[in-house]
Structures are given as structure tokens and as C-alpha cells.
Amino acid sequence: MSEVLKAAVDAINTRLGVDGFDGSIKVEIEGEGALIIDHDGARASDDDADCTMSASADTLQGMLEGDLNPTAAFMSGKLKVEGDMSMAMKLGAALA
Numbered sequence: 001m002s003e004v005l006k007a008a009v010d011a012i013n014t015r016l017g018v019d020g021f022d023g024s025i026k027v028e029i030e031g032e033g034a035l036i037i038d039h040d041g042a043r044a045s046d047d048d049a050d051c052t053m054s055a056s057a058d059t060l061q062g063m064l065e066g067d068l069n070p071t072a073a074f075m076s077g078k079l080k081v082e083g084d085m086s087m088a089m090k091l092g093a094a095l096a
Contacts, residue, residue: 001044004032004057011064012042015095023087024049030056037091051087054080064095 001009008029016037024038026049036045055063059078062068070092073079081088 002032004029004061005035005044008060008064009035009042009044012037012095015064016041021091021094023084023090024051025087025091026052027060028052028054029060030054032057049083049087051081051083051085051091053088053091054082 008027012035018041020039020041021037022039024036024047026034026036026045026047028034033044034046035042036047036049038049055073055078059068059073063070063073063079068078070079070088074081074088
């Protein structure tokens with residue numbers, strides 16, 4: 001697993017806590033791989049999910065650090081979302 005992917009998994013698990021996430025989201029990090037966020041938390045995986053989000057490593061890092069608003073990233077095309085949009089919105093609220 002790449003360092004970028006490992007850092008993203010660790011950061012998301014820290015923010016979600018032990019409760020995990022009610023639903024499933026795949027986050028594809030350009031040039032790094034993918035992770036899944038679900039009831040078990042975040043882990044490196046390329047499994048299918050209800051929603052798929054795609055972004056560069058810099059964009060994801062900015063969102064996780066609070067420097068980039070996920071809605072602004074989506075509106076500017078830095079974050080792409082396919083599938084159940086309500087899952088993406090729910091994740092944004094869970095990570096806030």
C-alpha cells in the first residue's frame with residue numbers, strides 16, 4: 001500500500017472512530033489506488049460500493065485536513081462522485 005493511501009486510511013479511521021460508516025464509499029486516489037469506507041471503517045480495497053469518489057492525492061489531503069471544502073472540490077471538478085450522492089454527503093458530515 002502506498003504511503004498516500006495508508007495516510008488517508010489512517011486519517012479517515014481516526015475521524016470516524018470505532019463506529020465506522022453506515023453505507024459504503026470507494027475513494028479512488030489518482031495514481032495511488034483505492035480505499036473503501038464502510039461499517040468496518042476505512043481500508044485499502046477496490047471493492048464495489050454504493051458511491052465512488054475520485055480525486056487527486058492533494059485534493060483528498062486538503063479535504064481531510066480541513067483546508068478544502070468537499071462541496072467546493074466537487075463544484076470545481078477536483079472531486080468526482082458517481083453513484084449514490086447522498087452517501088457522499090453523509091460522509092462529508094461524518095468527517096466534519
